[in-house]
Amino acid sequence: MTTVSNVTGSAAAATTAAATGNKTSEMKTGLDYDAFLKLLVAQMKNQDPLNPTDPTAQMSQLASFSNVEQSIKLNQKLEAMTTLSTLTQANNLIGRTVTTGDGSVTGVVKSIQVASDGAIATLADGKLVLLEAGIKVE
DSSP states (O other): OOOHHHHHHHHHHHHHHHHHOSTTHHHHHHHHHHHHHHHHHHHHHTSOTTSOOOHHHHHHHHHHHHHHHHHHHHHHHHHHHHHHHHHHHHHTTTTSEEEOTTSSOEEEEEEEEEETTEEEEEETTSOEEEOOTTOEEO
16 A cells, blocks of 8 residues: 555655756656656555545645646746856957956957856967956956
């Protein structure tokens, strides 16, 4: 017999796995949601007819899982907006002169690449400069 607590624990593990994923979190969310529904159906099929599972608890689990799924989607949208904002700001640096905080590298920005570390400027002479605190833009 599957109990409500087992379904809740499995759903929590599934949502944790989905929340820790980066680029594949949308795919993981879909798989985890399907897994949650399969667990819920299995629980309903295998419940004790003399001691049925409380439907309120099942709806509460489904609502909680739905909230987690929506939070994951919202985080993905915010991540996309942050990347777009970074690209827009980076576009304004092309053609301008940047100097590192210690003054060791100076040059005109030829292109910008956004990586997981942040924005990286490629200078006209081929040098790469991570755009971080301390960079001077002229």
